[in-house]
Amino acid sequence: xxxxxxxxxxxxxxxxxxxxxxxxxxxxxxxxxxxxxxxxxxxxxxxxxxxxxxxxxxxxxxxxxxxxxxxxxxxxxxxxxxxxxxxxxxxxxxxxxxxxxxxxxxxxxxxxxxxxxxxxxxxxxxxxxxxxxxxxxxxxxxxxxxxxxxxxxxxxxxxxxxxxxxxxxxxxxxxxxxxxxxxxxxxxxxxxxxxxxxxxxxxxxxxxxxxxxxxxxxxxxxxxxxxxxxxxxxxxxxxxxxxxxxxxxxxxxxxxxxxxxxxxxxxxxxxxxxxxxxxxxxxxxxxxxxxxxxxxxxxxxxxxxxxxxxxxxxxxxxxxxxxxxxxxxxxxxxxxxxxxxxxxxxxxxxxxxxxxxxxxxxxxxxxxxxxxxxxxxxxxxxxxxxxxxxxxxxxxxxxxxxxxxxxxxxxxxxxxxxxxxxxxxxxxxxxxxxxxxxxxxxxxxxxxxxxxxxxxxxxxxxxxxxxxxxxxxxxxxxxxxxxxxxxxxxxxxxxxxxxxxxxxxxxxxxxxxxxxxxxxxxxxxxxxxxxxxxxxxxxxxxxxxxxxxxxxxxxxxxxxxxxxxxxxxxxxxxxxxxxxxxxxxxxxxxxxxxxxxxxxxxxxxxxxxxxxxxxxxxxxxxxxxxxxxxxxxxxxxxxxxxxxxxxxx
Amino acid sequence: xxxxxxxxxxxxxxxxxxxxxxxxxxxxxxxxxxxxxxxxxxxxxxxxxxxxxxxxxxxxxxxxxxxxxxxxxxxxxxxxxxxxxxxxxxxxxxxxxxxxxxxxxxxxxxxxxxxxxxxxxxxxxxxxxxxxxxxxxxxxxxxxxxxxxxxxxxxxxxxxxxxxxxxxxxxxxxxxxxxxxxxxxxxxxxxxxxxxxxxxxxxxxxxxxxxxxxxxxxxxxxxxxxxxxxxxxxxxxxxxxxxxxxxxxxxxxxxxxxxxxxxxxxxxxxxxxxxxxxxxxxxxxxxxxxxx
Numbered sequence: 001x002x003x004x005x006x007x008x009x010x011x012x013x014x015x016x017x018x019x020x021x022x023x024x025x026x027x028x029x030x031x032x033x034x035x036x037x038x039x040x041x042x043x044x045x046x047x048x049x050x051x052x053x054x055x056x057x058x059x060x061x062x063x064x065x066x067x068x069x070x071x072x073x074x075x076x077x078x079x080x081x082x083x084x085x086x087x088x089x090x091x092x093x094x095x096x097x098x099x100x101x102x103x104x105x106x107x108x109x110x111x112x113x114x115x116x117x118x119x120x121x122x123x124x125x126x127x128x129x130x131x132x133x134x135x136x137x138x139x140x141x142x143x144x145x146x147x148x149x150x151x152x153x154x155x156x157x158x159x160x161x162x163x164x165x166x167x168x169x170x171x172x173x174x175x176x177x178x179x180x181x182x183x184x185x186x187x188x189x190x191x192x193x194x195x196x197x198x199x200x201x202x203x204x205x206x207x208x209x210x211x212x213x214x215x216x217x218x219x220x221x222x223x224x225x226x227x228x229x230x231x232x233x234x235x236x237x238x239x240x241x242x243x244x245x246x247x248x249x250x251x252x253x254x255x256x257x258x259x260x261x262x263x264x265x266x267x268x269x270x271x272x273x274x275x276x277x278x279x280x281x282x283x284x285x286x287x288x289x290x291x292x293x294x295x296x297x298x299x300x301x302x303x304x305x306x307x308x309x310x311x312x313x314x315x316x317x318x319x320x321x322x323x324x325x326x327x328x329x330x331x332x333x334x335x336x337x338x339x340x341x342x343x344x345x346x347x348x349x350x351x352x353x354x355x356x357x358x359x360x361x362x363x364x365x366x367x368x369x370x371x372x373x374x375x376x377x378x379x380x381x382x383x384x385x386x387x388x389x390x391x392x393x394x395x396x397x398x399x400x401x402x403x404x405x406x407x408x409x410x411x412x413x414x415x416x417x418x419x420x421x422x423x424x425x426x427x428x429x430x431x432x433x434x435x436x437x438x439x440x441x442x443x444x445x446x447x448x449x450x451x452x453x454x455x456x457x458x459x460x461x462x463x464x465x466x467x468x469x470x471x472x473x474x475x476x477x478x479x480x481x482x483x484x485x486x487x488x489x490x491x492x493x494x495x496x497x498x499x500x501x502x503x504x505x506x507x508x509x510x511x512x513x514x515x516x517x518x519x520x521x522x523x524x525x526x527x528x529x530x531x532x533x534x535x536x537x538x539x540x541x542x543x544x545x546x547x548x549x550x551x552x553x554x555x556x557x558x559x560x561x562x563x564x565x566x567x568x569x570x571x572x573x574x575x576x577x578x579x580x581x582x583x584x585x586x587x588x589x590x591x592x593x594x595x596x597x598x599x600x601x602x603x604x605x606x607x608x609x610x611x612x613x614x615x616x617x618x619x620x621x622x623x624x625x626x627x628x629x630x631x632x633x634x635x636x637x638x639x640x641x642x643x644x645x646x647x648x649x
Numbered sequence: 650x651x652x653x654x655x656x657x658x659x660x661x662x663x664x665x666x667x668x669x670x671x672x673x674x675x676x677x678x679x680x681x682x683x684x685x686x687x688x689x690x691x692x693x694x695x696x697x698x699x700x701x702x703x704x705x706x707x708x709x710x711x712x713x714x715x716x717x718x719x720x721x722x723x724x725x726x727x728x729x730x731x732x733x734x735x736x737x738x739x740x741x742x743x744x745x746x747x748x749x750x751x752x753x754x755x756x757x758x759x760x761x762x763x764x765x766x767x768x769x770x771x772x773x774x775x776x777x778x779x780x781x782x783x784x785x786x787x788x789x790x791x792x793x794x795x796x797x798x799x800x801x802x803x804x805x806x807x808x809x810x811x812x813x814x815x816x817x818x819x820x821x822x823x824x825x826x827x828x829x830x831x832x833x834x835x836x837x838x839x840x841x842x843x844x845x846x847x848x849x850x851x852x853x854x855x856x857x858x859x860x861x862x863x864x865x866x867x868x869x870x871x872x873x874x875x876x877x878x879x880x881x882x883x884x885x886x887x888x889x890x891x892x893x894x895x896x897x898x899x900x901x902x903x904x905x906x907x908x909x910x911x912x913x914x915x916x917x918x919x920x921x922x923x924x925x926x927x928x929x930x931x932x933x934x935x936x937x938x939x940x941x
Binding site for chain 2: 029031032033035037039040042044045046068071073076077078079166340371372374440442451463480482483486490491492504505508511514515586
């Protein structure tokens with residue numbers, strides 16, 4: 001019993017230890033299951049943010065305000081749908097407002113600038129535009145106020161008590177910022193009015209007229225062009241006034257009027273390889289003129305620019321490989337110079353190569369693409385630089401260049417069935433349209449691997465496979481090819497091989513054969529002959545006094561029915577002991593003995609069971625036994641004895 | 650006979666427990682065998698990635714391969730050398746870390762960038778709550794192609810990252826919760842904060858991601874996490890499992906695997922077969938002996 005308790009305790013302890021192992025895999029690593037994570041909205045951050053945006057608008061920091069709006073991306077915000085909708089509307093309105101105020105600011109500055117230069121006509125046009133913008137800004141500010149009211153009405157049901165304090169503070173700031181927006185609108189209206197008043201004051205100044213003539217009408221790049229004109233006020237020439245000449249909108253030269261109000265200037269046309277250049281003359285009153293004359297500008301005159309256009313034809317492969325040379329060629333055509341022209345190649349805007357054309361305008365260049373060039377479609381740009389000495393324009397051409405890597409083809413010759421222990425031999429060929437040298441091939445199978453190098457496109461691998469428990473079955477073989485060239489991709493090949501483990505198969509078969517032989521040798525002849533018992537007659541006849549020594553000797557007196565039954569039982573039990581080769585130990589109950597001998601007795605077990613039942617009644621029951629039961633016990637015992645005698649002889 | 654039955658029962662229970670431990674799926678974070686929400690089995694199958702139980706198993710040629718490391722166990726100097734060799738010789742090393750030992754790799758590679766180790770919280774751009782921040786600011790980079798937003802899970806941030814190496818940043822509303830009170834306090838860094846960075850080292854590339862959780866099964870399908878990982882992990886992908894902590898279940902599995910490998914040797918198998926035969930044939934042998 002102690003041993004039983006100890007074993008059970010050990011089993012329970014082991015089980016609990018293993019169960020602990022199963023249940024104790026609780027992580028300390030900080031992440032949570034997103035599907036069961038608690039959802040929580042935070043309203044204060046966007047409200048504070050909008051008040052900050054409006055504050056920036058009120059301070060006329062429109063760029064900063066727009067940058068802050070960019071940070072609020074409603075599509076990704078974790079807020080209720082209604083809030084996201086209003087947020088998107090807020091963003092649109094605020095962006096619109098900042099853009100209009102930005103333009104308004106610029107236009108008002110321009111108006112002030114124009115008025116300071118006495119450019120009254122231009123200033124009047126701009127003032128008209130600014131009036132419209134102020135009205136639009138006022139409308140937007142009103143819309144923002146309405147959206148804010150709507151937002152603040154929607155908010156309360158969503159706000160948790162914990163967040164209420166922060167949200168209330170954010171609401172207060174937002175409303176304060178909105179008030180500042182209204183103040184801003186008023187400020188713009190005041191500024192506009194002030195500028196309009198200033199414009200009215202300049203309406204009494206004298207207007208001026210300025211003319212501009214250019215000769216010749218067509219000029220080669222780098223050659224001289226002459227320009228002339230007059231400056232008058234009410235038909236009276238204005239002498240000694242400085243004029244500004246602009247080309248393509250930029251100040252280029254200065255001229256001074258003579259006594260008769262005329263001016264002349266010459267200049268070298270810049271090397272701008274464009275078909276036309278626009279020129280214009282300006283008069284801006286300075287000093288005392290500011291209180292007498294309005295500014296003026298000439299009409300815009302166009303100069304036709306002459307130069308030799310250049311064209312470029314390039315030839316590039318559609319595909320290129322990292323680490324491999326790629327040829328890029330082309331031809332430059334021009335009526336100007338084509339020899340020694342500088343060519344620049346760019347890949348995705350980064351310098352790739354530089355070369356020059358030959359006497360025929362052709363060029364050819366071998367480009368080595370960097371090993372780390374990523375696979376995909378790239379933009380290849382080839383540019384011919386302009387050449388001023390020959391008045392030849394530059395040009396450029398773009399082409400798509402697909403950079404790729406090739407996957408070598410792997411052919412493997414491996415056995416489909418192998419018998420272990422055996423060295424597996426795998427051979428194969430590697431084919432690639434591009435050079436492939438020194439690639440490493442790794443064979444992996446059953447947890448072991450070996451590597452070799454590909455030699456002239458072929459390889460051979462030997463691998464000693466380990467012996468494992470599996471007797472037969474499929475084992476996966478994996479072959480990895482790792483090329484050393486950057487234009488090759490690694491590849492792998494898998495195959496299932498049927499493996500027969502001969503050693504283990506032999507051991508198992510031997511074990512089965514051994515078991516069979518032993519079973520055959522030990523089976524009792526009687527069982528082989530009659531199929532009844534697992535013991536031989538020799539064994540039954542063999543003397544075995546010890547087997548009977550535990551059985552009590554009963555000698556019943558006259559009328560001792562109990563004694564008769566027990567005597568019959570023990571007599572039969574002595575025989576059964578021999579038949580079944582089971583010793584009736586003193587600590588055994590009658591039922592335990594019966595259960596142990598029953599499998600061996602076969603169909604005679606029923607007789608002994610009945611006899612055991614009678615003996616149990618005799619020993620333990622209060623039931624008064626009759627003579628019939630005594631004679632039944634004797635008959636059963638006699639029958640069993642008869643059987644024993646038959647078997648033993 | 651009773652004792653014999655008890656022995657049988659003990660053996661049976663032991664075998665049953667061993668079978669249970671063998672087949673009971675791992676529940677360890679980032680483990681390739683773990684099929685549940687915090688495992689990396691989906692990652693391994695979706696990306697055809699190989700799990701590595703030792704850095705010794707790295708291929709000799711690292712070019713064209715990607716090694717993903719979740720450094721939750723301290724590195725040995727030898728391991729750090731292996732990682733350095735791997736990336737220098739052309740491999741792409743992706744270090745996903747939040748509160749682990751990623752900085753040891755960065756120190757070894759003599760880089761100034763570091764994982765801050767404090768939690769990144771985002772009260773506005775998040776999935777469900779501020780512990781699951783959404784990353785919505787990306788630099789143009791091959792790694793961010795077709796990526797609009799990522800979802801992190803109890804992430805951290807990077808510091809000392811040169812601006813041109815930053816691949817992704819947290820939102821303007823995020824902050825680093827250095828005092829772990831769940832709220833932004835004066836002095837705590839506010840967003841945008843770098844969370845992904847890319848460095849060229851030798852012939853290879855090092856990508857730092859300040860949250861390893863994006864590869865667990867429950868996070869892989871979130872927003873563009875999978876697309877991002879597809880952009881990052883190219884060629885043959887290896888997932889290092891040797892720097893993840895072992896829970897008792899894993900240890901029990903390791904013991905069983907070792908036992909199986911021992912039993913797989915010829916000698917042990919022979920002994921086992923002999924024992925089984927002896928045990929099963931004992932009664933027959935016993936009866937035979939008594940009859941002689």
